Amino acid sequence: MNNVKKLKLxxxxxxxxxxxxxxxxxxxxxxxxxxxxxxxxSSFTRDVDSAAIQAGEPIATRVETDWWKAYQSEALNQVxxxxxKNNPTIEAALANLKVAKAxxxxxxxxxxxxxxxxxxxxxxxxxxxxxxxxxxxxxxxxYSLQTAQLSVGFTPDIFGLNRRQVESLKxxxxxxxxxxxxxxxxxxxxxxxxxxxxxxxxxxxTAQQESVKLGLAQLxxxxxxxxxxYFSRVDLANQESAYxxxxxxGFAVKKALDQxxxxxxxxxxxxxxxxxxxxxxxxxxxxxxxxxxxxxQLVDQRPDVMAAEELVKAANAQIGVAVxxxxxxxxxxxxxxxxxxxxxxxFAAGNPFWGVTGNLSQTVFDAGTLYFRKEAxxxxxxxxxxxxxxxxxxxxxxxxxxxxxxxxxxxxxxxALENEKALLAIATATKQQFDKGxxxxxxxxxxxxxxxxxKTARLQxxxxxxxxxxxxxxxxGGGWTRESSDAGAGKRD
Numbered sequence: 001m002n003n004v005k006k007l008k009l010x011x012x013x014x015x016x017x018x019x020x021x022x023x024x025x026x027x028x029x030x031x032x033x034x035x036x037x038x039x040x041x042s043s044f045t046r047d048v049d050s051a052a053i054q055a056g057e058p059i060a061t062r063v064e065t066d067w068w069k070a071y072q073s074e075a076l077n078q079v080x081x082x083x084x085k086n087n088p089t090i091e092a093a094l095a096n097l098k099v100a101k102a103x104x105x106x107x108x109x110x111x112x113x114x115x116x117x118x119x120x121x122x123x124x125x126x127x128x129x130x131x132x133x134x135x136x137x138x139x140x141x142x143y144s145l146q147t148a149q150l151s152v153g154f155t156p157d158i159f160g161l162n163r164r165q166v167e168s169l170k171x172x173x174x175x176x177x178x179x180x181x182x183x184x185x186x187x188x189x190x191x192x193x194x195x196x197x198x199x200x201x202x203x204x205x206t207a208q209q210e211s212v213k214l215g216l217a218q219l220x221x222x223x224x225x226x227x228x229x230y231f232s233r234v235d236l237a238n239q240e241s242a243y244x245x246x247x248x249x250g251f252a253v254k255k256a257l258d259q260x261x262x263x264x265x266x267x268x269x270x271x272x273x274x275x276x277x278x279x280x281x282x283x284x285x286x287x288x289x290x291x292x293x294x295x296x297q298l299v300d301q302r303p304d305v306m307a308a309e310e311l312v313k314a315a316n317a318q319i320g321v322a323v324x325x326x327x328x329x330x331x332x333x334x335x336x337x338x339x340x341x342x343x344x345x346x347f348a349a350g351n352p353f354w355g356v357t358g359n360l361s362q363t364v365f366d367a368g369t370l371y372f373r374k375e376a377x378x379x380x381x382x383x384x385x386x387x388x389x390x391x392x393x394x395x396x397x398x399x400x401x402x403x404x405x406x407x408x409x410x411x412x413x414x415x416a417l418e419n420e421k422a423l424l425a426i427a428t429a430t431k432q433q434f435d436k437g438x439x440x441x442x443x444x445x446x447x448x449x450x451x452x453x454x455k456t457a458r459l460q461x462x463x464x465x466x467x468x469x470x471x472x473x474x475x476x477g478g479g480w481t482r483e484s485s486d487a488g489a490g491k492r493d
Contacts, residue, residue: 423454
């Protein structure tokens, strides 16, 4: 009899081990992911980029992680670091990444058996009438029952359903990591652009205040000339209108300046009432050599492109999940324990028990539910692929737009600098003539006003061009590299 029990136990062990081995060596149904090939291009733009490359301008295949240091401002570096540490949207993205990683770990747990332990104790009395006479001891029909059990359940991954689920979740975790990278780039770019805008508006406001003072002096002069008969009422009204317009422009600049400071504070995770140490425009240098990435490498540098590709991978794995759900499902449950009227005799001779149950199920009819879930997964993959292609196209558009803007805005800045330089020379010469009495005061004031207007225009052109440089760094991937980005749940192939 003992030999029979040993044979049964051995057969059970063989069945369990065979099922485990089958689950470990089984294949994964559904299509394996194949990376989408994008069309090779030699240039971002129709002419500017190619000409620059042929002229021997520097080409960077990647951007430095802390690319904002190219502006050579320690104060700027400090504000960017503050934003990257305290921005609440980055905190939210970090939490989202933790969720994605935890989901991967949770799904990986299904590769292993689940073990459960249980214990129950009961005390009861069925009465002398219901109980068998032999169970009544000294007229007492009460009894105790103690049961302890250990159960092991396992679902072998025969057709790779769980592997595909894990593959999909890993891709989603990778996508979350790349989205975090993209968000950091966006926050850094927005902070730098806002700082440059604040510095420019600050200088514009200073120039505007000088214009207001000069406009008031011109108005005082016009009133004197009107009172002596040298100015008509129309001339005086024109000067009054010009002064009011100058004041109005100053209010607009001040409003934009205060709102930009609010934006910087919020981007840094601070309340608008916080007075942050900001940066002067003269303390930031335009990078001498701006990077130009090789077009074919853009898809490996832009985290938003990589995030979109991971979503394609995640959707593709769901096709395998849908196919696996259409195939037979296997499970095995084993249990062993003991039952007795006392805890100390739970596993005494005759009290232990055990059992093994294997299950096989196959859906026979579901009105097409599983089939259409597979079709839905295929359609979702096609949608993710289309979105990936759109993201790649937009990435190339971002770089092309920025390169065109850099070229045109650089020329506009050069023209603004020349105009400011020329008007400064005129203002200097006119002041010398005015000091010697060869130029009238209204003419001198008018030249000064023209110079201040040219200075303001140059500041605006400089801010626009510096903003273009920030946009270029952002469009090229902004310092993100594949080596520095690890989702912790599986790197991209």
